[in-house]
Amino acid sequence: MSLSVVTRRQFISGLLISGAAGAGGSLLSGCGRTANTPLLSVARNRKGDYSIRIFSGEVFQQFTLPIPARAHGISLHPLGQTAVCHDRRPGRRMYVVDLETRSLIHTLSAEDNRHFFGHGVFSPDGDWLYTTENNYESGHGVIGVYNTVTWKREAELSSHGVGCHQLCLHPDGKTLVVANGGILTHPETPRKKLNLDTMFPSLSYVDRQTGELLEEQRFGHHQLSIRHLDVSPDGTVVFGAQYQGEKTDIHPLVGMHRRGESVQAMNGSDEHWLSLGQYVASVACFPDNQTAVITSPRGNIVQFWDLASRSLLRRFPVRDVAGIAVTGVNSAIVSNGLGELISYQRVGDDVSETSRIHYPDTSWDNHMISA
């Protein structure tokens, strides 16, 4: 573990802004999300080394925890002291990070005939961790259930689909909302998609205790792979899709759903969808229940959507953009493969960029969270 100082000038300026007395003092010291909330993401440096980074989006400080391979999503324990970083498919490791000591405390391995799909979520009391996994013998998506005291895998639920990717906890505390991407893969041909003609994605609501399928929704074309999602405090699920067909086929790539209602696509124009390059990488909802942010590294674009009108508020060009961390009621930071962190804030019906910093020798990976 090391504290990387970006540049002397930037570091000093960071200390000045944070008012920290010593190196690293400003990170992880507060309660709740503030402008200087610590962020977590996986990153790669120029040498090709991967690490979990704990860092600031406002001041230039970071802690680096080396890991052997590229990972994907990060789940935060409700008490905020532990986070779990998930291997990306077809990886078989999960890393448990103690955020107080900023150290890796466990590395867990997938069960036989299972690999991770890259995401997880804790139960409201933090006693259980649910992870998306592939049963690659049967090809079905499963949800691994881990005891967070012993870190043993104690049960498995069906995801009720194929290629489950991201899952979130519904605000009712009982229901897991699962994006079943529908794409069949096998670790022997790790990045190959095996069922593009017959894929059948779904949005599933699963009882986290019984595994019962409570509700299932489909979204348009069968090749619209629902991959990433987030849930607003009021229960509105916003999801982003990755279309597996032609580059210029026009389909909405962002939709929303509330339990008991039908799925609705956002009110985007042809050009709004085309500009995403058929690919949404991350989705995040603001705590205001009114705003969703999505990123597309293939379209080099960030879009902000208004949930009441389902209309596009603003879009910003950002190269290789991917991660989104919500940092306040109406604000978020996005990250990109060029090491940039860009802050945005919604005020009324407008969204504006509020700050931008750069971490040298850093490619931020697909997902980012605030701790």
Next chain:
Amino acid sequence: MTGRKSLLSQCLCLGLCSVFLLSGCQPKPPSSELQLAESTTAVAQPLYNDLVVGLKEFHSSASSFCSAPSAGGLAGVQQQWHQSMLNWQSASVVNFGPVTMDSMAWKFQFWPDKKNLIHRKVESEIRRGSQSEAGWTPASIGKVSVVSRGFGAAEYLLFDPEAKEKIAEPVRCEYLQVVIQDMQRNAERLSRWWQQGEDRYPEELKALADAVPATEESYPQVSALLVSSLHTTLETAIRKLSMPLGKTDQHGNPYMSESWRSGYSLDNLRAVIASTRKLYEGGEGYGLDERLASVDEESRQLAEEISIAYDEVDKILASKPLENISLKDAVVDPERREVLSSLLFGISRIKNLFAGKVPDKLGIPLGFNSNDGD
């Protein structure tokens, strides 16, 4: 680096040295990133200016034809479409900055059109507009799907026999003029953003050159923009060739050619390749080629390798088998298919250098999330 460029650089260097010697002070020379920012602006400004001028002439020629239709007049409008399309192909290489702000590229060109959507959507828009009292205006066309706007829609109206046959001349003319006006307005917006001035893009580009301290760990942001832009454009150029060639089908897919209705696909490709080279070399100024050559001996050889690869591609594009023939016809001719395959190989070679060795040498992270996300 071209001979002319070397000479210019030497003159500039001698001139600057004399000024410094005479004045007795030693001002800090501009960083290579700043020089790149300036040469990129010098390349981009005329490209967007040509786009504006070409579209103005295209509109004027369409207006004359529409007020007194004739076969000769139509040929003139078609020629103006061709010239404007070439201008767009050249300008589209600069795919960063203003053009990204409003997904503008889609408003100029919807491609590839594998399902012949342009035909369907233009006809449907014409039906809708013909039945409405308001018809079309430059403002209303802004709300129409990008499929029924831009160069693709104009090409359909001007070159497709079905459009000529099915759509009444006054309607075709009215819609065509609005489509051109829409592109003209967008081109003017882009061109304005590329002009010098406070809050204009050239200033932003210069700020980008200064944004990151030149430490060993930082990456050069203007170089990154250029490499990423060249890589993306060449990737698209490869698709423009590989789609009509087809992977294994010896007969090819002629209707996958970019401008199959007008038959100008190969000219488009020539314009794109020439423009990528101009952007890479910084026009007559300091280019990525010089930036690369200054890194180390291996990079200097890499810059030479790119230059040779471009020369070979230029040679194929200018070769006899590809003279006076459309890509649509060339892909179904066995001998020409071989030439096109060599061309595809040549462009892929340049693209691969911009995807691998060049970013490595310049320390640029390229496509971490876009090329291998999840």
